[in-house]
Amino acid sequence: MQTQAIGTVKGPGDTGNEYVFITANNRFVRVGEFVCYRYLEPSVASSQPEVERQILGKISARCLIDHLPDRLFADTEIDPGAIAMLVGFADPDPAIYEVTVEVVGYFDKNLGFVNPRRSPEPGSKVYLADDNMLQMVLNKRQPGDIGAAHIGCLLLRDPDAVPVTLDVKELVSTHMAILAGTGSGKSYTAGVLVEELLSPHNRASVMICDPHGEYDTLSELRGHPAFEGEDGYSPEVKILRPEDIRIRFSSLDYHDILTLLPQMSDRQQSMLNKAFNIIQRHRRGDYRWSINDLIAAVYEADSSQDDEGNEKVGSSAPALEWKLERLANSPYFHPFEHLPPRDLFAPGQVTILQMNEISQEEQQVICAAVLRQANQARMNTAKERVESDDENYLPFPVFILLEEAHRFAPAHEPSRCKMIIRTILSEGRKFGLGMGLITQRPGKLDSDVLSQCMSQFLMRIVNPTDQDSLKYGVEAAGRDLLKELPALTKGQVIVAGACVNTPVLCKVRQRRTVHGGETLDAPAMWQEYFQEHQIKSRQIANASVAPTSEATTFDGFSID
Numbered sequence: 001m002q003t004q005a006i007g008t009v010k011g012p013g014d015t016g017n018e019y020v021f022i023t024a025n026n027r028f029v030r031v032g033e034f035v036c037y038r039y040l041e042p043s044v045a046s047s048q049p050e051v052e053r054q055i056l057g058k059i060s061a062r063c064l065i066d067h068l069p070d071r072l073f074a075d076t077e078i079d080p081g082a083i084a085m086l087v088g089f090a091d092p093d094p095a096i097y098e099v100t101v102e103v104v105g106y107f108d109k110n111l112g113f114v115n116p117r118r119s120p121e122p123g124s125k126v127y128l129a130d131d132n133m134l135q136m137v138l139n140k141r142q143p144g145d146i147g148a149a150h151i152g153c154l155l156l157r158d159p160d161a162v163p164v165t166l167d168v169k170e171l172v173s174t175h176m177a178i179l180a181g182t183g184s185g186k187s188y189t190a191g192v193l194v195e196e197l198l199s200p201h202n203r204a205s206v207m208i209c210d211p212h213g214e215y216d217t218l219s220e221l222r223g224h225p226a227f228e229g230e231d232g233y234s235p236e237v238k239i240l241r242p243e244d245i246r247i248r249f250s251s252l253d254y255h256d257i258l259t260l261l262p263q264m265s266d267r268q269q270s271m272l273n274k275a276f277n278i279i280q281r282h283r284r285g286d287y288r289w290s291i292n293d294l295i296a297a298v299y300e301a302d303s304s305q306d307d308e309g310n311e312k313v314g315s316s317a318p319a320l321e322w323k324l325e326r327l328a329n330s331p332y333f334h335p336f337e338h339l340p341p342r343d344l345f346a347p348g349q350v351t352i353l354q355m356n357e358i359s360q361e362e363q364q365v366i367c368a369a370v371l372r373q374a375n376q377a378r379m380n381t382a383k384e385r386v387e388s389d390d391e392n393y394l395p396f397p398v399f400i401l402l403e404e405a406h407r408f409a410p411a412h413e414p415s416r417c418k419m420i421i422r423t424i425l426s427e428g429r430k431f432g433l434g435m436g437l438i439t440q441r442p443g444k445l446d447s448d449v450l451s452q453c454m455s456q457f458l459m460r461i462v463n464p465t466d467q468d469s470l471k472y473g474v475e476a477a478g479r480d481l482l483k484e485l486p487a488l489t490k491g492q493v494i495v496a497g498a499c500v501n502t503p504v505l506c507k508v509r510q511r512r513t514v515h516g517g518e519t520l521d522a523p524a525m526w527q528e529y530f531q532e533h534q535i536k537s538r539q540i541a542n543a544s545v546a547p548t549s550e551a552t553t554f555d556g557f558s559i560d
Helices: 070-074 080-086 131-138 168-173 186-197 216-221 254-260 266-282 291-301 316-328 360-382 418-431 447-451 464-473 522-544
Strands: 005-012 018-023 034-041 051-066 096-108 112-114 125-128 148-154 163-167 176-179 205-210 236-240 303-305 311-313 349-354 398-402 433-439 455-458 492-497 504-508 552-554 557-559
Touching (some): 005 034, 168 433, 186 398, 186 504, 216 349, 254 266, 254 360, 349 360, 360 418, 360 433
Parallel strands (some): 176 455, 205 398
Antiparallel strands (some): 005 018, 018 096, 034 125, 096 112, 148 163, 148 504, 455 492
């Protein structure tokens, strides 16, 4: 696309970072579109010529300021275009628009976007930004580069004219959030991101906590020609279904056990806490305890001596024993088996923890235990506290995607995962532990958690409460683009934050693997079931009526 003038500057806008131009070209004046004006910047050395800069800006608002009289539009029998031609307008649509532009600046490879803080002069021409220029300045990386993730193209341009490519380094180290309403395509977008992370030019180490079992279709990455490298690389996909998940008892803490047990009295909670302290005192090195060890510690904590020196056990110990024995029968918690970080993570591997058949309380504890262990493994490895043969040795960065994040870090409710998630988001960058949060209810997500995600993917959100939460938790997107959230359709996303140079409206590319989170087609399934059931019913009815030549008698009447 060649650069073309589309309007003329009228003057400054309401703020020092805005200007207004006038145009009759309604085709290109859309909110979110990129335009530019030319500015001659004085050279540092007086002997050097001035440097011409293209100052990029983003359209933030527009309004109609002049048109044919309203009376012409009131009568549906009148053609306004014909009237316009009759009174001397060469253009059959003589509308004049006032367009507000928010200045982004010119791009410097070392500094990023630099705002000259100088409004264009009235009468200056405004141009539509060139496709090639946009591709170079909007993206921190180009498609195919090491550390690049090509997720789609610029929404307001021709398909594939301006690819949108994210900086994977910033994406995984400063954390990210995908925020979208139901059916907007958040899981689809997450699938595209995982595809890019597992591509030959990234080969990331990824784990997905999947409460609904939507990501098992990523198994198609194995052997897919689009993900094979020239050196023989092919991504590994490890799917851990509910029956494969094991958490070792000794990796749980007091609050984990408390979450898993039925409601207890204050005294029972006190005895359980004392029992945990006893277990901690008995630990030597990598001491692994079982539920039986904890039950023994409970009896020790609840024991006392009477006046005659006889030992007696309180009433709390037997009650706790009964509750802990129920926990021992859980298929997800085990005295010795567990999921070591060495098995969960590897470069070029995505591990999917499917928890769709597990209760929400157990999901909380499983997720908290895995996150704690991964965080500790990265921290100990970075500080050289573990050897290379240790199962907790993680000598590379890892990235964890948490689906339905509002369940694990709710805004105003206690949660087993919330504290470790906050810890990872605030400290994980130092140790190479990144996190991505995916939720359809950003208003229910803890505000401290949301505010620490430096890259955001915002999709269609209609709920007013969720929209309000974004105004304060997602500052990078800009208020003008946030107004577009209800109007976005499926697969359209606002990308903002550290992974791009400036917020952009993006159309997500097509996935190379099948999407596993499609909505069920209920009417088609009803029709299919009804047809099958009707055929079977007829077959059963026909089989139950045996042919006979004998006469049948009903109330004295004979029917041959």
